[in-house]
Amino acid sequence: MSRYIAVAGIHGELGKLNSLLSKIKIRHDDIFIFLGDYIDRGPKSKEVVDRLIKLSKTNQCVFLIGASEYTMLNVKNDEYYKWIFENYGGMATIKSYGSYEKIMEIHGDFYRNLNLYCFTEDYFFVHAGINPNYSLDDQDEEDLLYISWNFIDSQHCLPQKIVYAHTDFESPFSLPDKIGIDLGCGIYPYAPLCALIINHGKEKFVYSD
Numbered sequence: 170m171s172r173y174i175a176v177a178g179i180h181g182e183l184g185k186l187n188s189l190l191s192k193i194k195i196r197h198d199d200i201f202i203f204l205g206d207y208i209d210r211g212p213k214s215k216e217v218v219d220r221l222i223k224l225s226k227t228n229q230c231v232f233l234i235g236a237s238e239y240t241m242l243n244v245k246n247d248e249y250y251k252w253i254f255e256n257y258g259g260m261a262t263i264k265s266y267g268s269y270e271k272i273m274e275i276h277g278d279f280y281r282n283l284n285l286y287c288f289t290e291d292y293f294f295v296h297a298g299i300n301p302n303y304s305l306d307d308q309d310e311e312d313l314l315y316i317s318w319n320f321i322d323s324q325h326c327l328p329q330k331i332v333y334a335h336t337d338f339e340s341p342f343s344l345p346d347k348i349g350i351d352l353g354c355g356i357y358p359y360a361p362l363c364a365l366i367i368n369h370g371k372e373k374f375v376y377s378d
């Protein structure tokens with residue numbers, strides 16, 4: 170049976186991504202689920218996406234959309250997201266690609282094909298969480314990508330355990346119905362990138378240097 174490997178927000182930290190991947194003894198049948206936030210803040214957004222595309226040639230990969238990608242994709246049609254992009258690390262992404270236009274020129278297929286969530290029988294993977302007041306069918310996209318303590322502090326209604334990023338913790342935050350694995354990679358210089366390996370129902374964390 171394949172292992173599922175969920176990876177938290179990378180935020181342009183190519184060195185941490187490579188370090189993390191080197192610590193996972195990758196098997197050809199490992200299935201990766203990236204929880205979004207590939208870009209912004211760290212210096213190498215473009216190279217991070219190049220590395221992920223390369224990984225997707227050898228391993229099954231699911232790429233979820235994160236708050237950073239959603240914001241980037243909405244810069245042109247929404248003043249609010251333009252402001253968020255400019256003030257929460259988007260300039261690093263522009264620097265990495267050369268211009269805003271080049272982001273979609275170079276990696277448009279990648280960004281247009283990101284998924285909102287994915288799940289197995291036992292786990293549900295999403296960038297930020299779900300709104301505990303609504304069923305899965307009634308969720309707002311913005312909640313899936315930006316919700317924080319309203320989700321973390323309440324029990325949700327899904328049958329699976331939810332694996333999420335977005336809200337950062339000092340160490341993985343495990344509750345009976347959810348696990349937060351974002352440790353602030355790209356925000357804090359010494360925060361590692363974290364992955365959760367699910368192997369026959371057993372959970373193990375791996376960290377970059």
Ligand SMILES: [Mn+2]
Pocket residue numbers: 178180206335
């Ligand atoms: Mn993030």
